[in-house]
Amino acid sequence: MSVPVVHLVVGTRPEAIKMAPLAIELRRAGLLRPVLVATGQHPAMVGQALAAFGYVPDAVCRLERASGEQAELVAQLAPKLDTVLARGSAAVVAQGDTTSALVGGLVAFWRRLPLVHLEAGLRSGDLAAPFPEEANRRLLGVLADLHLAPTRRAVRALLAEGVPAERIMLVGNTVVDAALRVAAGARPPRDPRLVEVDREVGAGRARLMLVTAHRRESWGPPLDRILAAVDAIVRARGDVRCVLPAHPNPAVREQVERALAGTPRTVVTDPLPYPELCYQLARAALVLSDSGGIQEEAPSFGVPVLVLREVTERMEAVQAGWARLVGSDTDRLVAEALGVLDGATRRPAAGNPFGDGRAGARGAQAIAALLGLAPAPELFEPDRPVMSTAS
Template identity: 55%
Template sequence: MDVMLLAGTRPEALKLAPLALALDAHPALRPILVHSGQHAGMVEQALAPFGLVADAWLDVPPRVTGGQAELVAGLLPALDDVLRRFSPAALVVQGDTTTTLAGALAAFWLGIPVVHLEAGLRTHDLTAPFPEEGARQMVSRLAALHLAPTLGAAAELRAEGVARQRIAVTGNTVVDAVLEIAARDLPARDTALALLEMEIAEAGERLVLVTSHRRESWGEPLERTLAAVQLIVAEHPDVQVLFPAHPNPQVRDQVEAALGGLPRVTVTDPLEYPDLVRALRLASLVLTDSGGIQEEAPTFGTPVLVLRDVTERVEVVEAGCAWLVGTDTERIADTAARLLSGSLQPAQVGNPYGEGNAAVLAVAAIEEMLGVGSPAHKHAAAS
């Protein structure tokens, strides 16, 4: 029985990879990985460390305007075609991207059950994150099975009227992914990261990892974040900053203008996933607006300053692993100073998003929805 997994961006691919591996080991279910083409090259890069490749690529016309309407208009006919061609028993979509929304809509129209991986995250503010919050809520209206990463996410779904039997709390598969990659302890492939790692070790310095890529962070908010980075470097002579910059020329130019040539600051291209995991392990502090990094960093006990005013990943803040600081320059710099001095300590409570068994729990929920099960699973249920 085929289960189609749809990815169009790197975060989707990373979080679907453990599920694809778990399905591939199942005697009755077979994963079909489909690349929507939303971010060409990035899905392939994310799947490669897991030994995975896409089984199919959508034939989507090249984008001219880059707008959401143009992307959806290209995705829907291609999704309809691939779903009709493979006739999967279910379609798994992840998170809150345009690929996720279009995939859920196309499958719903064909009567194919939609499985929403990482369901139930909410800010209840349709403008933040935009347009992701709206996409995530719309997919929840269409999904047949909601794989919620936490009890809090499940409670959000129940409050919206989703039946309890359609929700499974699994943890987040990104924890599965980060643990698998970290266990390999691969040396850095990025030359700048490798050199920086050597410098830090030799000088006894500390690493601060900074990422900012969300559309609502561009422009003035990013300017305030960059000013905070300048303050952190000036006030902490034992700190090295690593900033993998978004490939958008507008963002990259802004980062280079503010940080280029600044001592103890290294600006790189986006890191491949094993290198990003290595940087998270090395870092003493992370500044980010990334949802994925909020979920990954607690695995290594690395404190996170969330460069957003609201987060749908409230568990990491409530657990004491992260702090919401927005993009206020003084607030970022002051909170960073407290963490770097030790006057503010992250809670050592483990990762609130699971222990690395989310993919196994997700497969069990999909089995139940489809009415199938492995012999071992059936034996365990009978006993």
């Protein structure tokens, strides 16, 4: 008998990172054959992210994008993805809340294929923030046959929307699996500037502050305020070294380099490959970020995060004490950062509320159970998370 195929739809770097642990566990179990489908939304970044796990896409949707608009992406991707799924599929997995995930869910629904939503149930309650992701994930919540929820908060959100409890599985977040796996094998950086930072941090002569500000909501004036705070923090504490992987958008990169041109002990880089980002994260004393993924990854390494957003759908990190929601106000950012660096802000004793490194295995078994090939998995217990020993 042939092994049933499950299509895993990935369009962006975060999707690839969070889908890889599921692909690993599906292949390990052997009950289903995972097929990684790259949608062409961010092809280079997807390829780079999958390479960190030793994977390449099994199928590629080649798009000819000109405007970069959402309508163009949907119009081109839907028929190409439909062609891939028409070859035969037992189920489709869409991760998170991107346009690729939404199109994957819609095409699966149109073909009457079982749809699995990985990282289901995140909600900000505001359709404008994050935009358009909040709408995308709510729509996927309507379409999905199986909701792989990362946290109890996500489970409660799905139940409040009327999703039957038997269609929800609390598995944890696969990004924790990914970060722990990659960080364990990550090598020191090769960029001479980062080598110098790493040497200083490793010798205990410096503390690393990692900064990522990639979301469109942060561009323009908010980013100016964030960069002003970065400059003030570094100048206020002489042992702080800052690493800032900049967004590849030329205008954003120029804005970053202009604002930090005179800032001492600060390195602006291209976007870092995932293993290098995990390496930096594991060694950081503090992170300033608007990234959802970093909010989920940092607690595994015991690193506090100042969230550069007004709202977050990952309140578990805030409630556990690992993250503080500070927005982009310069004065508040500086005050909060210095509070963490000076020890005035108490760090939690518990581990990561988002996962224990076994979400991929639970998710793989839950999909097999959906298709009648295995019993349901044991669920994630957020009260007993695990913290990495990486340093």
